[in-house]
Amino acid sequence: MELFYKILKTAVDGHASDVHLKIGTPVVFRIHRELVAIECPHPTEQWMNQVVAAITPPHLKKKADEEREVDFSYYNPEIGRFRTNLFQQRGQWCLAMRYVKTQVPSFQELGLLDQVKRIAESPRGIVLVAGSTGCGKSTTLAAMIEHINANYKKHIITLEDPIEYVFEDNQSVLEQREVGLDTLSFHHALKHVLRQDPDIIMIGEMRDDTSFTAAMSAADTGHLVLSTLHTTNAPQSISRVLDFFQAAEREQVRRQLAGTLQAVICQRMVTTIAGAMTPAVEIMINTPTVRKLIEENRMDKLAAAIETGTDDGMINFNQALFNLVKAGKVTEKDAMAKASNPQALEMNFKGIFLDEGRRILGG
Numbered sequence: 001m002e003l004f005y006k007i008l009k010t011a012v013d014g015h016a017s018d019v020h021l022k023i024g025t026p027v028v029f030r031i032h033r034e035l036v037a038i039e040c041p042h043p044t045e046q047w048m049n050q051v052v053a054a055i056t057p058p059h060l061k062k063k064a065d066e067e068r069e070v071d072f073s074y075y076n077p078e079i080g081r082f083r084t085n086l087f088q089q090r091g092q093w094c095l096a097m098r099y100v101k102t103q104v105p106s107f108q109e110l111g112l113l114d115q116v117k118r119i120a121e122s123p124r125g126i127v128l129v130a131g132s133t134g135c136g137k138s139t140t141l142a143a144m145i146e147h148i149n150a151n152y153k154k155h156i157i158t159l160e161d162p163i164e165y166v167f168e169d170n171q172s173v174l175e176q177r178e179v180g181l182d183t184l185s186f187h188h189a190l191k192h193v194l195r196q197d198p199d200i201i202m203i204g205e206m207r208d209d210t211s212f213t214a215a216m217s218a219a220d221t222g223h224l225v226l227s228t229l230h231t232t233n234a235p236q237s238i239s240r241v242l243d244f245f246q247a248a249e250r251e252q253v254r255r256q257l258a259g260t261l262q263a264v265i266c267q268r269m270v271t272t273i274a275g276a277m278t279p280a281v282e283i284m285i286n287t288p289t290v291r292k293l294i295e296e297n298r299m300d301k302l303a304a305a306i307e308t309g310t311d312d313g314m315i316n317f318n319q320a321l322f323n324l325v326k327a328g329k330v331t332e333k334d335a336m337a338k339a340s341n342p343q344a345l346e347m348n349f350k351g352i353f354l355d356e357g358r359r360i361l362g363g
Helices: 002-013 045-055 058-067 114-120 137-151 186-196 209-220 234-243 247-260 288-295 299-307 317-326 332-338 342-349 356-362
Strands: 018-022 028-031 034-037 069-076 080-089 092-100 125-131 155-160 173-178 200-203 224-229 261-271 277-285
Touching (some): 002 018, 058 069, 186 200, 224 234, 247 261, 277 299, 317 342
Antiparallel strands (some): 018 028, 028 034
16 A cells, blocks of 8 residues: 555656556556556556555445446545545446645635625525536535535534535534435435525535535525536536426426526636636626526527626626636636637637627527
């Protein structure tokens, strides 16, 4: 295990976000989104089996043997915490481990907008943090929870698979429940969570109709529900939620969602001029205009509502990327690579701004 600990320590010291271990191949780190092979003995089957046996939680060993893949959180007090996925390829174990910083970063450290802080302070409703894998959704969610914890007296319950950031009670009281360890399943936990007197419920990920139905029920009764979703932009998040449900249910769900949604925050990570990563953040707030568009199933106009909703705190990806370039944080080339509409962004850099959003909404 000494070599394993050394690999993890080197990853943390080298600012790697992920560690990949596969039998018979180099150990690979992901540093600033690039895969880098390191000089290290290649994992052998015997060594990997020893590591897997040592780090897999006892309550998940049977599941790992039966299903050949499992998620868990691995913690070493001298190195840190890692969100871990154990899986098999060609009949052999592999490990993908993401380093989770012990200290929850602040909004300022993460480069998040003030609007995100205001959204975290919402008294009720559903807040979704969306984006692709590795875009920092969990970290943004943790920053929101920590902000509430530091400033408000709330009872917060988190449902996670696995637990990533560990919170200590500050102004708030927090209980973190890990699926498989503290509860049988998300469904089981959500069935009972409202009886535990929460003010805020954090669901690690929206996965299906059951979890979202529970979220809407909680929001309907005055709770704030925070969760993540895998989508590429804020408007698409609404369609993604509706896809959880059968066609016959979507009309009712859409109207209920229009009444319970608070905001959607969607992120894309962009390489900075300094070589680090910063989020470009798109924000859709459930203003009366957005609510009406959702109620009337006019999802194609949500992007226009975001573009024209800057006074309400909304911002789209092109606007966010333009601001990052003007602030000297990101190059025009890197911004264009992440833009939803590269042609429009290129025109913005030349000083040309077309008021397409108002035209579309007006139509």
